[in-house]
Amino acid sequence: VTELARDRRSRTTDGAWRERARRVIPTGMYGHLGVNALPPEYPQFYGRAEGAHVWDVDGNEYVDVMCSFGPNILGYGHPTVEQAAADQRARGDTQPGPAPCMVELAELLVERVAHADWAMFAKNGTDATSLCLSIARATTGRSAVLAARGAYHGWAAWSNLRVDGTTSEERANVFPYRFNDLASVERAIDDAGRDDVAAVVVSPFRHDAGHDQEMTDPAFARGVRECCDRYGAALVIDEVRAGFRLHHGGSWEPLGVDPDLSAWSKAIGNGYAIAAALGNERFVRGAERIFATGSFWYQAVPMAAAVATIRALRDDAAIDAMVRAGTLLRDGLARQASAHGVAINQTGPVQMPNVSFDGDVAFAKAMTFCGAAMEHGAILHPRHNWFLCAAHTDADIEAVLAATDAGFRAVRSSFETP
Amino acid sequence: VTELARDRRSRTTDGAWRERARRVIPTGMYGHLGVNALPPEYPQFYGRAEGAHVWDVDGNEYVDVMCSFGPNILGYGHPTVEQAAADQRARGDTQPGPAPCMVELAELLVERVAHADWAMFAKNGTDATSLCLSIARATTGRSAVLAARGAYHGWAAWSNLRVDGTTSEERANVFPYRFNDLASVERAIDDAGRDDVAAVVVSPFRHDAGHDQEMTDPAFARGVRECCDRYGAALVIDEVRAGFRLHHGGSWEPLGVDPDLSAWSKAIGNGYAIAAALGNERFVRGAERIFATGSFWYQAVPMAAAVATIRALRDDAAIDAMVRAGTLLRDGLARQASAHGVAINQTGPVQMPNVSFDGDVAFAKAMTFCGAAMEHGAILHPRHNWFLCAAHTDADIEAVLAATDAGFRAVRSSFETP
Secondary structure, eight states: OHHHHHHHHHTSHHHHHHHHHHHHSTTSSOSTTOOTTSOTTOOSOEEEEEBTEEEETTOOEEEESSGGGTTOSSOBTOHHHHHHHHHHHHHOSSOSSOOTHHHHHHHHHHHHSTTOSEEEEESSHHHHHHHHHHHHHHHHTOOEEEEETTOOOOSSTTTOSSOTTOOTTTTTTEEEEOTTOHHHHHHHHHHHOTTOEEEEEEOSSBOOTTSOOBOOOHHHHHHHHHHHHHHTOEEEEEOTTTTTTSOSSOTTGGGTOOOSEEEEOGGGGTTSOOEEEEEOGGGHHHHHHSOOOOTTTTOHHHHHHHHHHHHHHHHTTHHHHHHHHHHHHHHHHHHHHHHHTOOEEEESOTTSOEEEETTOGGGHHHHHHHHHHHHTTEEOOSSSOOOOOTTOOHHHHHHHHHHHHHHHHHHHHHHOOO | OHHHHHHHHHTSHHHHHHHHHHHHSTTSSOSTTOOTTSOTTOOSOEEEEEBTEEEETTOOEEEESSGGGTTOSSOBTOHHHHHHHHHHHHHOSSOSSOOTHHHHHHHHHHHHSTTOSEEEEESSHHHHHHHHHHHHHHHHTOOEEEEETTOOOOSSTTTOSSOTTOOTTTTTTEEEEOTTOHHHHHHHHHHHOTTOEEEEEEOSSBOOTTSOOBOOOHHHHHHHHHHHHHHTOEEEEEOTTTTTTSOSSOTTGGGTOOOSEEEEOGGGGTTSOOEEEEEOGGGHHHHHHSOOOOTTTTOHHHHHHHHHHHHHHHHTTHHHHHHHHHHHHHHHHHHHHHHHTOOEEEESOTTSOEEEETTOGGGHHHHHHHHHHHHTTEEOOSSSOOOOOTTOOHHHHHHHHHHHHHHHHHHHHHHOOO
16 A cells, blocks of 8 residues: 555656755755655645645645644644734835834733743744753853753754754753652752752743644643742743643633743734743843844734734634534544543643554554545644644544544554454 | 933833833844834834835834844845735735645745755744754754854754853853964864763854954865765854855855855845744754644745745845945945044945944944934944845935944044044
């Protein structure tokens, strides 16, 4: 089946573009959107996107449950966002200085995110997490940072999960702990030296790729906050992946825990390239002292788009819409799994669901499942959480469930003991 | 005069936005577009950009000779580029995978830049230089890197010119040399260990901020290439600032010297946010091994804009246009300086001119000069090279020269010994 699919793929428009890509792009496609390690049903190149739907370069339509790994939160081409972007674009984008919408965006984030007194903007999630780390170091005069083992905070050397291309020195000051395990945080602080911890970096919940997700134990969140207060370290929340999908503010606000610094990107501009580091008064000193900039960090169009996105998220009750669609999907998957007699684990918030299969060594079942779902018109991922957006309708979820039903059938036929 | 200007500024629309910005943005504005350290005539916020002209939020018009520090190379809102961007935007921008224009852009760069066999794309110049460094390290299995003292290669810890927020470990493997001084490169290689140098990073010419510029001695370029070959290190050219302003290909091609890796950003998308790392076959191994990605690295609109930009640059003979405008400006400044009896130094390529004043301790004359020019409608910079673009007409340069004449008068009246 896989050979057939691969052969079929090679004779498509997508296959032709992949052949050209292999000649001028390392591995044909690098990074998280490269499909070399995914089933052959996954196309590499896309031709069009609208709402929760995308079309590959061969014209095949899909309901997209990856949302470009997060950026699409209101729906591709959301009219309010596009109008705001077009209005700003008619005036200017990259200019000799920022446009007023930069101030409006900073004001809006400071208003929405409880811990934030100020904002800085950049382009990548990695920019935002690295800005937080630099600001924590500059404010505290310390070097060490705690990060959960296996958590992804960007491709910078201090947080890259692969060591190739990094030096041991660049990773020297990073001390690991286990998410939801407060004792491991305390041990890591002791390892780092109680007076040398600049920052403890946490994810809003455990959303490591290739693992079942883990919601945050409120006692863990409070305990990490207390540790940071006790030892003078910055509590940094990496909101890049989850930000504004759980709460119209910081993700730990419902737990009553405020970080000192937070890193944002992906969804805040509904697909426009923007990232933000937010912080409280104590850490503004470091923010004022570091040197950080980028050629396009002051681009006006993504900022205008972000203002429109963040306003629309709350005005349109986008989180409610994602929860509704995500709940329909979770319930439907549970029914299908039970009907097919396939044991699955559904973890994480319904807006960012993770699905794994019992005893699924090397993700073989997940690959089969997602390959079949792809063939039937739904974009999922075998090793990474999925993303709902506010444009997912009940009919979209029905279409996804028709595709996942094909996925379960494929798993049964490939893995069932006769 | 400065107090008056500052007071006048505070009563403008720009002043009102700056007041709001100070409450929610560290220092009011961070990075290279922040004007806190510039004369009070500089506005912070811009309202519109078109061709080589920009308007601040109070409606004052300027001929822009900074071109947003480089990104504007064809003129703001260039019709061919905007049309290509709009066409792609109507289909999709951030999508579950790249669009075909990513392959077209990689092919175009490989065709135009002699040393390049492949391309990777990112968002910031810092991404591009750091990608080159990671790829050099992953390919060679070595850690050390040589970089010219005082050269800017981005805000990443290894290259940041300010130490705040970085650790000594992150800077541990960086060894300085002096630009155009081959013996200093050889000494730095000895310091680093002849078998441990992963990369020698060079600028196309010496364009450090706050210094007169220095064109590259061809013997230096050839010598650095020979050193890299002898010791197995990657020669990396940081084209972020100068790329495609000197040559429709790599900046050292006219010298007959090819690097192994090169970093590009700024002008390649005429203001759209994109960066690229290019490399030859030897270094594709490292490029395939590192993990590097970003949420918006596969955005289709900036790639479509970059394809249109790079084609238009050669089709419209953009470099010729910049050389013509830059030569008019250089000649005009020389005449004015002589007529006013003010000694200046004009260095660097005419497309990226640098102007300094003799004996100008702490840039006091340059600040006076640029403040007056700004008041008379020309955006220059007292401590950084300027940038010409292909949209600068003879009439624009005349307008700039009218403004610089006011600048020279201001310098005479402020600094002339009575």
